[in-house]
Amino acid sequence: MEFEKDIESYLKRRVEKELGGICFKMTGAEGVPDRVVVLPPSGRVVWVEMKRKGGRLSEMQKYQHARLRKRGAEVVVLWSRSDVDDFIEGLIANK
Numbered sequence: 001m002e003f004e005k006d007i008e009s010y011l012k013r014r015v016e017k018e019l020g021g022i023c024f025k026m027t028g029a030e031g032v033p034d035r036v037v038v039l040p041p042s043g044r045v046v047w048v049e050m051k052r053k054g055g056r057l058s059e060m061q062k063y064q065h066a067r068l069r070k071r072g073a074e075v076v077v078l079w080s081r082s083d084v085d086d087f088i089e090g091l092i093a094n095k
Helices: 004-019 059-070 081-093
Strands: 022-025 035-039 044-050 074-078
Touching (some): 059 074
Antiparallel strands (some): 035 044
């Protein structure tokens, strides 16, 4: 089983090395997604929640994700390295 921190590190590596993006770690605000990805050259921002397979979103996370989406923010939840791969490939395809 993959640990959430390992999937998160994998996301950060791929975003920074392959896309030239920034992958900020968010802390201190309950329920806010784990990472904020900023992509060049557009400055596109994606809020990324990391979960391991079998994990679940807390009610506070669901609430915060809904608040962000209501304001037009892009929020994704990634559950595995495979999900990270699909996310990165989607970003590359839509550059």
